[in-house]
Amino acid sequence: MNYFPDEVIEHVFDFVTSQRDRNAISLVCKSWYKIERYSRQRVFIGNCYAINPERLLGRFPCLRSLTLKGKPHFADFNLVPHEWGGFVQPWIEALARSRLGLEELRLKRMVVTDVSLELLSRSFPNFKSLVLVSCEGFTTDGLASIAANCRHLRDLDLQENEIDDHRGQWLSCFPDTCTTLVTLNFACLEGETNLVALERLVARSPNLKSLKLNRAVPLDALARLMVCAPQIVDLGVGSYENDPDSESYLKLQAAIKKCTSLKRLSGFLEASPHCLSAFHPICHNLTSLNLSYAAEIHGSHLIKLIQHCKKLQRLWILDSIGDKGLAVVASTCKELQELRVFPTDLLGGGNTAVTEDGLVAISAGCPKLHSILYFCQQMTNAALITVAKNCPNFIRFRLCILEPNKPDHVTSQPLDEGFGAIVQACKNLRRLSLSGLLTDQVFQYIGMYATQLEMLSIAFAGDTDKGMLYVLNGCKKMRKLEIRDSPFGDTALLADVNKYQTMRSLWMSSCEVTLGGCKRLAQKAPWLNVEIINENDNNRMEENGHEGRQKVDKLYLYRTVVGTRTDAPPFVWIL
Amino acid sequence: MITELEMGKAESELELGLGLSLGGGTASKIGKSGGVGGSGAWGERGRLLTAKDFPSVGSKRAADSASHAGASPPRSSQVVGWPPIGSHRMNSLVNNQAAKSAREEEEAGKKKVKDDETKDVTKKANGKVQVGFIKVNMDGVAIGRKVDLNAHSSYENLAQTLEDMFFRNNPGTIGLTGQFTKPLRLLDGSSEFVLTYEDKEGDWMLVGDVPWRMFITSVKRLRVMKTSEANGLAARHQEPNERQRNQPV
Numbered sequence: 001m002n003y004f005p006d007e008v009i010e011h012v013f014d015f016v017t018s019q020r021d022r023n024a025i026s027l028v029c030k031s032w033y034k035i036e037r038y039s040r041q042r043v044f045i046g047n048c049y050a051i052n053p054e055r056l057l058g059r060f061p062c063l064r065s066l067t068l069k070g071k072p073h074f075a076d077f078n079l080v081p082h083e084w085g086g087f088v089q090p091w092i093e094a095l096a097r098s099r100l101g102l103e104e105l106r107l108k109r110m111v112v113t114d115v116s117l118e119l120l121s122r123s124f125p126n127f128k129s130l131v132l133v134s135c136e137g138f139t140t141d142g143l144a145s146i147a148a149n150c151r152h153l154r155d156l157d158l159q160e161n162e163i164d165d166h167r168g169q170w171l172s173c174f175p176d177t178c179t180t181l182v183t184l185n186f187a188c189l190e191g192e193t194n195l196v197a198l199e200r201l202v203a204r205s206p207n208l209k210s211l212k213l214n215r216a217v218p219l220d221a222l223a224r225l226m227v228c229a230p231q232i233v234d235l236g237v238g239s240y241e242n243d244p245d246s247e248s249y250l251k252l253q254a255a256i257k258k259c260t261s262l263k264r265l266s267g268f269l270e271a272s273p274h275c276l277s278a279f280h281p282i283c284h285n286l287t288s289l290n291l292s293y294a295a296e297i298h299g300s301h302l303i304k305l306i307q308h309c310k311k312l313q314r315l316w317i318l319d320s321i322g323d324k325g326l327a328v329v330a331s332t333c334k335e336l337q338e339l340r341v342f343p344t345d346l347l348g349g350g351n352t353a354v355t356e357d358g359l360v361a362i363s364a365g366c367p368k369l370h371s372i373l374y375f376c377q378q379m380t381n382a383a384l385i386t387v388a389k390n391c392p393n394f395i396r397f398r399l400c401i402l403e404p405n406k407p408d409h410v411t412s413q414p415l416d417e418g419f420g421a422i423v424q425a426c427k428n429l430r431r432l433s434l435s436g437l438l439t440d441q442v443f444q445y446i447g448m449y450a451t452q453l454e455m456l457s458i459a460f461a462g463d464t465d466k467g468m469l470y471v472l473n474g475c476k477k478m479r480k481l482e483i484r485d486s487p488f489g490d491t492a493l494l495a496d497v498n499k500y501q502t503m504r505s506l507w508m509s510s511c512e513v514t515l516g517g518c519k520r521l522a523q524k525a526p527w528l529n530v531e532i533i534n535e536n537d538n539n540r541m542e543e544n545g546h547e548g549r550q551k552v553d554k555l556y557l558y559r560t561v562v563g564t565r566t567d568a569p570p571f572v573w574i575l
Numbered sequence: 576m577i578t579e580l581e582m583g584k585a586e587s588e589l590e591l592g593l594g595l596s597l598g599g600g601t602a603s604k605i606g607k608s609g610g611v612g613g614s615g616a617w618g619e620r621g622r623l624l625t626a627k628d629f630p631s632v633g634s635k636r637a638a639d640s641a642s643h644a645g646a647s648p649p650r651s652s653q654v655v656g657w658p659p660i661g662s663h664r665m666n667s668l669v670n671n672q673a674a675k676s677a678r679e680e681e682e683a684g685k686k687k688v689k690d691d692e693t694k695d696v697t698k699k700a701n702g703k704v705q706v707g708f709i710k711v712n713m714d715g716v717a718i719g720r721k722v723d724l725n726a727h728s729s730y731e732n733l734a735q736t737l738e739d740m741f742f743r744n745n746p747g748t749i750g751l752t753g754q755f756t757k758p759l760r761l762l763d764g765s766s767e768f769v770l771t772y773e774d775k776e777g778d779w780m781l782v783g784d785v786p787w788r789m790f791i792t793s794v795k796r797l798r799v800m801k802t803s804e805a806n807g808l809a810a811r812h813q814e815p816n817e818r819q820r821n822q823p824v
Contacts, residue, residue, distance in 0.1 A: 074656065078655065079655070134663070160663040160664070162663070164710075292664070295667075343660070375658060459659070
């Protein structure tokens with residue numbers, strides 16, 4: 001069957017990098033399975049409880065790079081209690097015991113402790129890259145171990161983590177011999193930063209391409225850093241407040257002009273907007289601009305900046321940009337692929353910063369747009385239908401109308417037709433988030449048309465179980481379904497138990513599922529972990545014969561090959 | 576868990592320092608006369624704020640079934656976990672809103688409290704106010720929480736939130752402190768726990784000794800401490816976070 005020696009096949013496999021493709025390869029025959037598993041270097045695990053480290057290492061003994069995700073997505077919005085789980089410690093312990101040549105670890109929504117970080121730093125001599133996204137449980141002491149012990153560290157990328165900042169000297173823990181840094185992102189740290197240590201570190205890192213500073217790095221320090229690192233590609237500005245006549249600012253202007261490789265810009269956690277013009281000379285090179293934390297940049301200064309950014313592919317912005325600002329984006333940024341507009345006014349007050357008009361303008365002006373996240377106060381079916389016509393290429397479409405259950409503000413109708421148009425036109429849609437007033441009809445459309453849909457987020461939507469059934473029956477590629485505050489119950493949950501074998505997970509909170517329903521599901525599907533997260537009074541979830549009426553507050557179920565997890569806290573009941 | 580009670584305005588009609596005489600500190604009362612500022616009132620007031628009083632917090636189902644809900648649908652800011660913005664981003668947003676309203680107040684020339692307190696509020700670089708979410712740790716609980724100071728108008732308000740957070744109906748402490756079934760009264764010294772805070776200078780103080788406004792500009796973090804450990808609070812004492820760390824490097 002094999003006409004080539006294994007080494008040749010392996011060499012061919014080296015060109016296959018996507019995990020899905022490699023998974024497919026491994027199913028072809030036993031021989032290919034064997035070759036593939038020994039040559040696999042990168043593994044992505046979307047749910048850390050679907051498998052355990054021993055099984056992972058058993059199959060892929062030559063692993064170099066591991067990506068793990070822990071808590072469900074809704075944990076980002078505080079719907080999952082902190083102690084729910086997602087601990088990385090057992091993984092690091094197992095990897096350390098196996099003497100694996102681990103080089104890269106990427107974690108998302110996991111609990112990481114200083115102990116874990118220290119163990120990590122001491123166990124893998126070739127460790128190069130640590131990326132932590134939305135993690136928690138560690139302090140700057142843990143960062144100090146990484147800095148001190150990882151001799152070949154290339155990437156330390158901390159994105160939106162909860163880190164207890166001990167205001168220690170972690171930056172000075174990088175030894176003088178460490179010159180290999182390529183990425184250094186500590187924007188999420190809240191405490192003070194040792195500027196001298198930072199400057200020396202940057203000065204001795206000639207390969208540094210990505211530098212994202214925290215709030216504690218002022219403009220004059222930024223100027224000095226940029227002088228040391230003109231090769232920078234990705235810059236996160238910390239604090240950007242200064243007097244435009246000051247010497248630091250002049251120095252900064254000069255330094256920026258030399259950063260001809262700069263492509264991505266973010267930060268401006270505090271900013272004096274009139275100083276933004278220092279960046280104008282390089283704006284024409286920018287492909288990515290993230291001003292979603294820059295609350296002080298708006299109005300004419302923002303517009304002027306954007307007008308210089310003709311090559312922008314990715315823009316993350318606050319809704320203070322307004323519909324007018326979005327019109328400027330639409331006419332300037334013809335290469336735009338991804339747009340995210342975040343809200344500034346959470347009170348739902350009269351400040352209608354962006355409306356459906358802004359969204360329509362963008363869809364009309366940016367032909368390459370494929371991903372959008374849009375927070376707004378109001379929407380209409382007509383606008384969504386227009387957007388669908390203008391942009392049939394959406395892969396991700398996430399619309400969040402701030403007020404739950406809000407209808408089309410012109411016709412007072414539900415937004416079923418608008419979202420229906422989106423799913424019908426966008427044949428490659430993989431991710432969808434719904435909002436506004438929606439009936440079962442929208443789910444019928446989704447079930448019918450959204451054939452490629454993999455992730456769906458539902459909140460305050462639908463009328464009956466039929467809604468959820470349309471989705472479960474129709475969306476063959478569904479992987480992650482998350483539902484809150486919608487009237488779906490046991491009938492929908494239990495209709496097709498085997499469906500959950502094809503999905504990574506299902507989240508349902510404040511819906512109509514009952515304890516009885518969940519128990520029946522758990523019985524029918526022993527390969528599922530059915531978790532009830534109970535935030536009501538102690539011990540209310542008991543055997544008391546009324547299970548058919550006892551509504552479950554939070555249900556999280558996921559397929560797994562390793563059975564019930566053993567680290568669940570007392571308020572999580574695994575059926 | 577971050578509480579999402581009324582983000583934004585911290586209008587306070589009830590700024591009370593209710594005989595907060597922990598260890599004999601001075602009781603400062605800045606309150607409307609005839610309001611609920613009486614020292615004995617804490618106990619009663621503490622019981623008034625229950626989940627029923629915020630019918631739209633939580634699920635749509637809860638809103639529907641709450642008895643004195645009032646007919647209005649849940650506002651965006653009153654529903655738990657809504658709008659779906661990551662907590663890191665939410666923190667940043669709240670801090671910015673607080674800074675903006677502090678600046679606006681300053682510009683409008685209002686002086687709500689004494690001059691030196693106004694100066695405190697605006698003393699930071701360029702008048703930024705770094706209030707918002709601060710960390711709260713409790714003795715015996717491994718993972719800390721955060722509380723939004725901007726959403727509170729008084730000590731009693733804050734104490735109630737913390738009580739809810741750590742002692743009642745809370746997944747984080749069921750099994751840890753589940754044995755407490757009565758209200759904790761963190762401020763009046765009658766319970767096993769007291770509320771303390773670390774100020775800008777790094778000193779740990781009992782909560783309640785200074786006017787609320789001054790408190791929120793000087794507080795860095797909170798700790799719910801066992802009363803038995805709170806003696807001699809003015810003296811140096813152990814970093815509360817040492818308990819949480821395993822081994823610092």
